[in-house]
Each structure stands twice: as C-alpha cells, then as structure tokens.
Amino acid sequence: MSKPGDYAAVRADIAALLHQPEYDDGSAGPVLVRLAWHSAGTYDAATDTGGSNGAGMRYESEGGDPANAGLQHARVFLEPVKSAHPWITYADLWTLAGVVAIREMGGPDIQWLPGRTDFTDDSKLPPRGRLPDGAQGAEHIRFIFGRMGFSDQEIVALSGAHNLGRCHSDRSGFHGAWVSNPTRMSNSYFRLLTSLDWTRKTLPNGVEQFVHHDDDLDEDLMMLPTDMALLSDPHFAPWVRTYAQDKEKFFHDFAAVFAKLVELGIQRDADGNITNADNERGGYHS
Numbered sequence: 140m141s142k143p144g145d146y147a148a149v150r151a152d153i154a155a156l157l158h159q160p161e162y163d164d165g166s167a168g169p170v171l172v173r174l175a176w177h178s179a180g181t182y183d184a185a186t187d188t189g190g191s192n193g194a195g196m197r198y199e200s201e202g203g204d205p206a207n208a209g210l211q212h213a214r215v216f217l218e219p220v221k222s223a224h225p226w227i228t229y230a231d232l233w234t235l236a237g238v239v240a241i242r243e244m245g246g247p248d249i250q251w252l253p254g255r256t257d258f259t260d261d262s263k264l265p266p267r268g269r270l271p272d273g274a275q276g277a278e279h280i281r282f283i284f285g286r287m288g289f290s291d292q293e294i295v296a297l298s299g300a301h302n303l304g305r306c307h308s309d310r311s312g313f314h315g316a317w318v319s320n321p322t323r324m325s326n327s328y329f330r331l332l333t334s335l336d337w338t339r340k341t342l343p344n345g346v347e348q349f350v351h352h353d354d355d356l357d358e359d360l361m362m363l364p365t366d367m368a369l370l371s372d373p374h375f376a377p378w379v380r381t382y383a384q385d386k387e388k389f390f391h392d393f394a395a396v397f398a399k400l401v402e403l404g405i406q407r408d409a410d411g412n413i414t415n416a417d418n419e420r421g422g423y424h425s
C-alpha cells in the first residue's frame with residue numbers, strides 16, 4: 140500500500156494497466172477516458188447537481204443506466220489500483236485514470252486535482268438522461284453541453300476524444316472506430332471528419348450511423364450522427380476545421396476543457412481543497 144496522497148504511485152499503476160492485449164484494440168485507455176467523461180458529464184449547472192464527485196456509477200441507478208453500458212469494464216480494470224491504494228476515492232481514481240490514459244496514449248498533460256469524495260448511498264445521484272444521445276443532432280448537443288456550461292468551441296474540442304476507442308454493438312448499438320489508430324491521441328478525428336466522404340448506413344440492429352469504406356482498412360471507419368452534426372452546424376464547423384488543421388491548438392484546448400469537465404460541480408479554496416464535498420453526508424451542499 141502506498142502512502143496516502145502518493146498520486147504519482149497511483150498514476151504509475153494506472154499507466155501500467157493500460158496495455159490489455161486481449162481487450163478491444165489492445166488498450167484499456169479509451170474506455171477509461173469514457174468512464175471519466177461519463178462520471179463528470181451528468182453535471183447540471185442550474186441545480187449544481189451531478190458531476191464527477193460521488194462516483195455514483197457504483198450504484199445501480201447510475202451504473203446500470205444504458206448510457207453507461209460497458210463502463211463496468213473500465214471500473215474492473217481499475218479495481219487492482221483501488222486495492223493497492225485504498226486511500227484514493229473512486230471519484231478521484233476514475234477522473235485521474237482518464238487523465239493518465241490520455242497522456243499515455245500520446246495526448247496532452249491535463250491538470251488534475253484530488254479531493255473528490257464517494258457518496259455513501261444513492262440518495263444524491265443525478266437522474267438518468269443527462270448524457271448525450273449519439274443518434275441526435277446539433278441542437279441536442281448544445282442543450283446537453285450547454286447545461287454543463289460549455290461553449291460551442293469547448294464542445295467541439297471535447298468531441299475530439301472520439302479520436303480514441305470505438306463503438307460496440309452490444310453497448311451503444313453503434314459499431315466501429317472513428318480513426319484507424321484508436322489508441323493514439325491525435326487530431327485525426329477532425330481531419331477524417333472534414334476530408335473523407337461519409338455515407339449513412341443502417342446497421343443490422345436498425346441503428347443508423349455514418350461510415351467510410353476503404354479497401355485498405357480492416358473495417359469501415361464510423362461517425363455518429365452527433366459527430367456529423369459538428370460538421371453541418373455553422374457554429375461548430377469552424378472549430379472542427381481549426382482543429383483539423385492545428386493539432387497543437389486542439390491538444391491545448393482539449394487539455395483545458397477536459398480539466399474543466401472533471402472539475403464540474405467542485406468548489407475549491409485557494410489551496411485547492413474542495414469546500415463542497417462531505418463524505419459523511421455524501422452530498423455537495425454545505
């Protein structure tokens with residue numbers, strides 16, 4: 140067991156578990172990034188509820204949400220890290236794992252601060268239905284991310300995470316990866332979105348997505364309807380083009396917005412200590 144507060148030891152153990160030859164494209168990284176994002180993406184600024192504090196996915200009402208299908212794999216990957224460092228909260232571990240995975244997959248350094256607590260019961264969990272639905276369009280995306288407090292530019296930058304990982308028919312119903320090297324962070328997602336031809340395809344399960352076929356690739360590349368909406372919306376599209384042309388700017392903006400994502404709903408004092416988390420009561424509000 141490491142010394143409480145030894146986050147470097149936790150980071151090293153997360154980095155060491157990313158290589159998973161039997162799983163997906165050989166890395167636990169993408170699903171860990173999605174775990175961090177879904178833990179935080181329930182935030183509602185108007186009521187100051189949801190967000191990464193609490194680690195609500197340990198409870199059925201959030202963990203069993205169909206929007207979170209598959210994220211149990213991420214939580215299972217992290218269980219040995221929690222056992223080796225029992226002092227870290229799940230809420231900190233899940234967000235830190237996303238940050239470490241992004242860096243290890245070649246992405247930017249993202250500022251991360253500890254201090255989240257784990258709820259001790261399910262009374263403070265956000266309702267289901269706060270996460271985005273890939274079958275929808277620009278208006279939906281703006282509504283969902285606007286609720287968290289993100290601008291159009293931040294929404295596009297965050298969406299660049301789809302450079303990582305893949306869709307699974309048995310989780311979301313969508314199928315395939317956005318890029319051909321989905322365990323390496325880059326701006327390929329934006330470059331492919333703007334440069335390839337994408338055709339609508341209805342999968343055997345009735346789900347509609349967009350695909351690009353290339354004889355040289357093992358499988359078709361894919362885009363969700365929400366990904367395509369970034370390209371057709373007049374306020375999102377310029378940022379898609381900017382990030383397609385400028386990887387450094389994408390990395391810079393992505394690092395800032397991902398750091399903001401995992402801080403949603405968390406208030407800190409000047410020393411970085413969280414002032415609105417209370418483990419005993421398992422709530423936010425003081």
Ligand code: ZEM
Pocket residue numbers: 169170172173176209271272273274280297298300301303304305306307308310311312313363365397
């Ligand atoms: Zn995703 N995402 N996402 N996303 N996402 C999937 C997979 C991944 C949307 C969405 O519907 C889906 C953000 C935004 C949005 C990742 C990160 C981030 C999948 C496939 C779907 C359907 C799930 C499956 O079948 O396993 C929608 C509609 C979004 C907004 C409009 C943001 C923001 C992210 C992080 C910053 C990642 C890394 C994956 C890949 C997961 C994996 O298991 O490989």
